[in-house]
Amino acid sequence: MSKKQAEEQPKEAKEETVEEDVKSDPKVDALTAKIAELQKQLDDSQNDYLRAQAEIQNMQKSNQKEQSALAKYGAQKLAKEVVPVMDDLKRALSVKVDNESGNQLKTGIEMVYKHLEKALKDNDIQEIDADGVEFNPEFHQAVQTVPADDEHPADTVVSVLQSGYKIADRVLRPAMVVVAQ
Template sequence: MGKKSKVEEMEEELNGVSTDENPELSEENGNLDKETLEDQKTSVEDQLREDLAKEKDKFLRLFAEFENFKKRTSKERMELFRTAGQEVMVSLLPVLDDFERALRELSKSEDKEMFKGVELISNKFKETLKNKGLEQIEVEKGDVFDAEIHEAITQIPAPNKKMKGKIIDVIEKGFKLGDRIIRHPKVVVGN
């Protein structure tokens, strides 16, 4: 025998009341009692509808919460993939700096073939890093100093009034990986 639902049990309970079984119900007040039975049936239906509405609301809230969780974890996962190589990139930046210093010194020498060979290797290295999402932050002398982007190493007296609060010299280049700055450019600021 299967389980009966709440509605079926209540309907049987309400339908099971008859004037034969209950002597209090007479023909005089039979119409009144039928109305009471109908009111009870209606109140039971209303209660069940209310319970159903509450359960639907719980379900919708839980579903929305789950959807938000999925979006949040997906966003975090994408961010992780985008910046997964950040530690490796940061450790390669000094090598990139060394290449630039080596090229500067080799350009002063007489051996142009060695300079060309090192320059090709340096360009290939830079291109590989660029393909992995590394971008150089462009900073020029005379740019306005921005504490969000630049790291001030020192301040010196500005050579002229136009250079106050502006970048006098760039000591070390800065880089971004995606939208995140992984090394701020180190600059000298005029005061």
């Protein structure tokens, strides 16, 4: 093709000729393949990075939940062991005494009971309200039933045989109660 003919050739045809020359060059083909391979590696690395970020966020959320539960229910094991002590102190306080040394001993037991009760409340451990309330199987364990009367309608707690306790919103021990039927 002469120089004049090449100049007369339309611009589009010139570009096709250049593209054909570029496409057929083995160096360009090798570089194009290398670019595609590197792009795939980059995409894979970015995908791995995003997955790792998501996993880290999930671990952080899980850790935060565990920390929250530990703060909320951390005293549960100790509370389960202390609750029977509270029962024993209540029983000791219910004993009638008729001499001075008995009164002094009862006053000491009462002080211990109040300190222990305050320590439990400070750690969000509370006695379950049971006397005279409507029976709730989540908080109460019926161990006996009595006939309902005017003073105690059906499905209400007549008396508490053993106090129940809860920590935050979790029941440590249900209250053992007598229920009117």
